[in-house]
Amino acid sequence: MKILDKTHAQFAETFQRRYDKGIHYSSPLYRQVMKTGKPAPEKLSPFFHLPELVRQVTSELNISTGRMSKREADGGVVKFVTQLTDDMNVESVVIPMYRRYTLCVSSQVGCRMGCRFCRTGRMGLIRNLTAAEIVGQVFTARHQLGFDIRNVVFMGMGEPLDNLKNVIQAIHVLEDQRGLDIARRYITVSTAGLAEKIDRLARIEGNPVNLAVSLNAPDDEIRSWLMPINRSVPMADLKKSLKNYPLSKRSSIFIEYVLIQGVNDRFEHAQRLGQYLAPLKVKLNLISYNPAYGSGLHPPSEKSYEQFHNWLTKQKIFVRRRNEKGGRIMAACGQLGGKRQ
Ligand code: SF4
Structure with a gap:
């Protein structure tokens, strides 16, 4: 059972x-x-x-969804690998936040979205995780590793909205006050931009879940090159869904923008990005690209990162610098996913 x-x-x-x-x-x-x-x-x-x-x-009573097969730490960040019952591996990352911890969970083994800058994308989709396998990652981090996990972000391997039914069930389990008790306002679902599924997530019973969107480009041409999903869901359609996403007075949608040298880091890119985001209630996380094996992409210099940041703040966009902790253990954004299963 x-x-x-x-x-x-x-x-x-x-x-x-x-x-x-x-x-x-x-x-x-x-x-x-x-x-x-x-x-x-x-x-x-x-x-x-x-x-x-x-x-x-x-x-x-069955409380196992696999076995922790590997654990690595880098500057407070801990990445662990769970070997599932069918021998597939998924990765999760514990990130220290003041005195508490955030857990970045995986929702799929691999991913079908094929984003150019992402290691997991290169694996293709192998399978969806069950709700128990998603919750199991929080269970392991809390009870086996002893971390006081208070926030959960669906930003690990996989596109959570491509496994929406199991992700929603996992959210219901995580937030149950008689169980793991992680309030919905501390749960964030990140997507590559599946507009229709964002609309469905918006209709989840109760308070809305925090939404993060991996945008990474100022226009359709660059975005379609970086993220193939944009060919079927262009930025205008995505924007409609973001406009309709229910937000409480104090919350915003998080926009993730991975800055890549020579691809999306120029002045005109910052201008177009500012125009796209202007009508939306968003906070932008500006992330310096973490080189992944064989992607052929490079991080921006410190100077171009600063410049891009300034260009956006001048347009009154709320920008947060996101220092990528865990780069040495390949636990930073877009770096999860073993080279092979
Ligand atoms: S960035 Fe996210 S959606 Fe894109 S391939 Fe990687 S895991 Fe999938």
């Missing part, structure tokens, strides 16, 4: 059907597993006098 793919209510329903026991039993068990990482029904008072039920639950 799986638990990592279920909210408290869904687990209670399954438990009732399987063992004919109500939430008096399933609720403390769900809390215990999600909060400590270990099922120990024998320590829960409702189970004290039911050794047969303890035995059954202990042998049937």
Whole structure:
């Protein structure tokens, strides 16, 4: 019986059907597993006098989605690899944020979007992760590695909106207050720009999830060269979806712009980017490109990064510098994804 793919209510329903026991039993068990990482029904008072039920639950409860096969650290950033039950590998990255931690999770093995600057894109799509495999990454970071994960960003391997059903289910599990309790305002889904799916994400029940868009170009010509998805979803269509995305008073859409030498770093690019973003409520993360094996692309010099930053701020665009931590262990943006599975 799986638990990592279920909210408290869904687990209670399954438990009732399987063992004919109500939430008096399933609720403390769900809390215990999600909060400590270990099922120990024998320590829960409702189970004290039911050794047969303890035995059954202990042998049937499945909290594993794979095995942590590798762990590397660089300047506080920790990348770990989970070997899934079918031997596929996925990578996750723990990023320190003041006293707490953000976890960057993967949503697919590989990715079909084929972005030119991305290592994962070169793998192609192998398969979607299940909701349990997505939640399992948070579970591992919290309970095996001991990090106090408070933010989750879907920015690891894969295009989360290409696996929308499982990503939404994982969000429901992550935010359940009786379980992992990561509030929706601390969850961010990043996309290469699947406009139709952004519209569907906008209709998710309850408060909207934070949205990040990997834009990386000031116009269709450059974007289609960098990100093939732009050939079917041009920037004008993407903009419509971004305009309609529901935002609370204090939130904005995050725009990711990876600055690449000689590709998207000129003055006219900054001007066009500023015009595109002007009617939107956005914060822009300006990221210096991290060279990936064999991409043929290069990072900008310090001077061009500064210049580009200034050109945007002069247009009143809110720009955040994003220092890419973890570059040495290939844990920075666009660098996840082993060379082969
Ligand atoms: S940047 Fe994101 S969407 Fe593009 S290929 Fe990489 S993982 Fe896929």
